[in-house]
Amino acid sequence: MDTRWRSDSLDSSYEMAYTSSTNRASRQHVDYGQIPQEAYFSPTPNSTEIHSKQGSKTLRRAIEVEGAIPVAHDDGANLLTGGGNSRVHVSSFKDVIQILRWWQPELFAVVLTLAAFNALVAVLKHYDGVAVQDLDFPSALTLNGLIALLSTFIRAALMVPIGSALSQEAWLWLSENRYHRSRHGQLRDFEFTDAASRGAWGSFLSLFRTRRSWLAYLAAMITIVSLSFSLFTQQLLAFKSFPVFSKELRPGNIARMEYFGYSNYDGNPAEGGNAISVHLPLKAATYNGILSDTATPANPLCATGNCTWPITPSLGFCGACSHVKSEWEHCNKTGAANPAYPNSTFPGVCQIKMPSGNIANLTNAYATGDEGTGFQIIPSTGYVYPQSDVTKLWVANFEMVGQPYGSFEGGTGRPGYPEEAIECAIWMCVKAFQVNTTASDVREVVVEEFSDMKNASFEAIANRNATFLPIPQSMNPRPDANFGVLYLSVLAITTLTSQLFVGNITVNLESQTPSSDVAQALWAGSSDPHVWMQNLVKSMTNGLRLDTPQPHDMYNGTALQLGYTVRWAWIILPAVLVFLSLLVLFATIIKTVRSPIRPWKGSPLAFLFLDVDKDLRQSAEATMDTFRGIERSIGETRVNVINNGTGNWLLRKAQ
Numbered sequence: 001m002d003t004r005w006r007s008d009s010l011d012s013s014y015e016m017a018y019t020s021s022t023n024r025a026s027r028q029h030v031d032y033g034q035i036p037q038e039a040y041f042s043p044t045p046n047s048t049e050i051h052s053k054q055g056s057k058t059l060r061r062a063i064e065v066e067g068a069i070p071v072a073h074d075d076g077a078n079l080l081t082g083g084g085n086s087r088v089h090v091s092s093f094k095d096v097i098q099i100l101r102w103w104q105p106e107l108f109a110v111v112l113t114l115a116a117f118n119a120l121v122a123v124l125k126h127y128d129g130v131a132v133q134d135l136d137f138p139s140a141l142t143l144n145g146l147i148a149l150l151s152t153f154i155r156a157a158l159m160v161p162i163g164s165a166l167s168q169e170a171w172l173w174l175s176e177n178r179y180h181r182s183r184h185g186q187l188r189d190f191e192f193t194d195a196a197s198r199g200a201w202g203s204f205l206s207l208f209r210t211r212r213s214w215l216a217y218l219a220a221m222i223t224i225v226s227l228s229f230s231l232f233t234q235q236l237l238a239f240k241s242f243p244v245f246s247k248e249l250r251p252g253n254i255a256r257m258e259y260f261g262y263s264n265y266d267g268n269p270a271e272g273g274n275a276i277s278v279h280l281p282l283k284a285a286t287y288n289g290i291l292s293d294t295a296t297p298a299n300p301l302c303a304t305g306n307c308t309w310p311i312t313p314s315l316g317f318c319g320a321c322s323h324v325k326s327e328w329e330h331c332n333k334t335g336a337a338n339p340a341y342p343n344s345t346f347p348g349v350c351q352i353k354m355p356s357g358n359i360a361n362l363t364n365a366y367a368t369g370d371e372g373t374g375f376q377i378i379p380s381t382g383y384v385y386p387q388s389d390v391t392k393l394w395v396a397n398f399e400m401v402g403q404p405y406g407s408f409e410g411g412t413g414r415p416g417y418p419e420e421a422i423e424c425a426i427w428m429c430v431k432a433f434q435v436n437t438t439a440s441d442v443r444e445v446v447v448e449e450f451s452d453m454k455n456a457s458f459e460a461i462a463n464r465n466a467t468f469l470p471i472p473q474s475m476n477p478r479p480d481a482n483f484g485v486l487y488l489s490v491l492a493i494t495t496l497t498s499q500l501f502v503g504n505i506t507v508n509l510e511s512q513t514p515s516s517d518v519a520q521a522l523w524a525g526s527s528d529p530h531v532w533m534q535n536l537v538k539s540m541t542n543g544l545r546l547d548t549p550q551p552h553d554m555y556n557g558t559a560l561q562l563g564y565t566v567r568w569a570w571i572i573l574p575a576v577l578v579f580l581s582l583l584v585l586f587a588t589i590i591k592t593v594r595s596p597i598r599p600w601k602g603s604p605l606a607f608l609f610l611d612v613d614k615d616l617r618q619s620a621e622a623t624m625d626t627f628r629g630i631e632r633s634i635g636e637t638r639v640n641v642i643n644n645g646t647g648n649w650l651l652r653k654a655q
Contacts, residue, residue: 109160151233167602255545256314285543289536298542316541321529326421374507375402385425396497432475613652
């Protein structure tokens with residue numbers, strides 16, 4: 001079968017006519033030196049001839065004709081150097097080695113890039129979850145420093161093949177101009193390529209100032225995006241708290257109590273109620289809550305400084321205060337018995353009735369003009385918090401009434417004079433605690449309280465107990481928990497509170513005299529009774545919990561250590577950049593092998609020995625001494641790179 005094939009090889013048009021009778025390629029000798037403008041191959045099964053209008057010529061250089069595609073071949077002796085515009089024929093391992101020798105620096109950089117990237121991944125995987133204090137680094141190096149070192153090395157190594165690929169792509173682009181008439185490869189592409197291979201700014205400009213192949217654009221984008229390489233690798237590491245499983249470091253329970261019983265009081269009950277008292281820790285906590293605005297702490301032990309505990313229920317104290325409306329029974333203004341108030345037996349005294357029925361006797365300073373009782377604390381049976389409510393176990397009920405804190409002698413009998421009337425109560429309850437420590441800073445929150453009892457009005461029997469109803473599951477009780485209190489223990493605490501919550505403040509024109517330190521503290525607390533009461537019951541609860549703690553394994557805490565955690569999502573971009581750098585390099589190598597251009601890349605020697613078209617040289621020489629003269633005169637000239645057939649390469653204007 002006779003076939004004709006037109007080729008643009010050697011920048012000439014010729015036709016090949018052959019008869020195909022076998023799939024075996026025939027090898028002949030061809031001289032590329034002076035092939036006529038119009039010629040054609042006419043192969044037979046055993047011979048190949050070139051015919052032209054000027055006649056036949058002797059062929060010296062070897063080619064193979066495989067399916068009518070001429071491929072250069074000289075047994076590897078002149079594989080990557082010398083003349084010819086044909087593709088490199090790779091037919092043996094020796095040919096591959098010859099090709100790779102041109103790309104040794106880039107391939108070595110690829111090996112270093114992959115090794116460093118794998119090292120980075122290995123380091124991250126090894127130290128993921130490791131505590132900060134367990135790092136086995138020398139004092140002069142940190143884990144973040146090692147990550148920064150590896151990431152810098154990776155970026156530097158991956159830019160080596162990218163820079164070479166950008167430089168080589170310019171040669172390929174100009175060489176292919178003569179095959180693609182629609183392309184507009186210009187001489188200034190060399191300048192933009194050189195700038196792009198040097199850094200991100202040149203790459204950014206090359207995206208908009210030249211028309212190039214996808215390889216050039218991809219390499220430029222990699223160069224630009226690689227600026228964020230270190231940013232992403234530095235985001236890989238973060239700090240996180242990890243559980244510690246060492247038995248020595250486990251924190252155990254927070255202080256807790258389920259039963260307030262025989263072991264929680266001192267003294268002999270047989271000698272009477274005043275003969276027993278609570279232990280000193282609870283007594284001290286009570287005084288501290290009254291006299292101080294800081295409750296007695298119940299800080300748990302945490303060896304690592306970072307611990308968490310499950311919700312833990314414990315016996316404790318609850319309390320509240322409410323403002324109430326008092327009524328004046330009578331107020332004697334004359335200092336003598338007033339017929340209008342037949343019940344008045346205290347001249348110069350104002351009697352104020354509380355909602356509970358209690359009577360407070362305050363001095364009518366307006367009438368007497370002398371000092372007297374300006375503030376009073378009295379025991380109470382309760383109105384807002386009635387002791388008759390047997391669902392709660394009351395340990396204190398008292399009322400405070402009189403002049404505001406800080407007042408001096410005034411006229412209680414004067415209409416509109418301000419006064420405080422407050423009712424307060426304290427009772428036993430169960431509290432659920434949520435506790436954690438961060439950097440040794442303890443945070444304790446009461447998440448729930450429960451006060452309901454089966455019958456809090458138990459008889460005064462030494463071994464009688466009062467038991468709470470089953471507490472809600474939200475408070476995390478253990479399955480067999482039974483929260484309760486012994487009568488004698490309650491008697492011990494009520495004996496203490498009955499002695500504390502009573503007293504008065506005497507005022508005159510220039511001073512105030514409290515009957516006790518506790519009375520003075522209560523008067524001060526009356527200015528914000530809610531805050532004062534919450535501080536008091538918190539302190540009392542902590543004192544109770546610390547008195548005789550009753551731990552249980554269910555409430556053991558977890559010690560946490562600050563360690564490193566790897567956020568693997570941040571490694572995606574670095575991994576993609578490494579992969580794309582390999583893609584660009586090997587695509588450039590393959591494209592170079594398939595083209596007549598050799599891997600000159602950015603070598604300045606290739607430019608030194610490159611012949612330049614006469615017209616281009618003359619245009620350049622005329623403007624070399626002016627600013628940007630060469631760029632203006634020949635920068636936009638469309639050029640291509642060819643072999644002139646004698647082994648020399650030529651940069652000439654595109655046809």
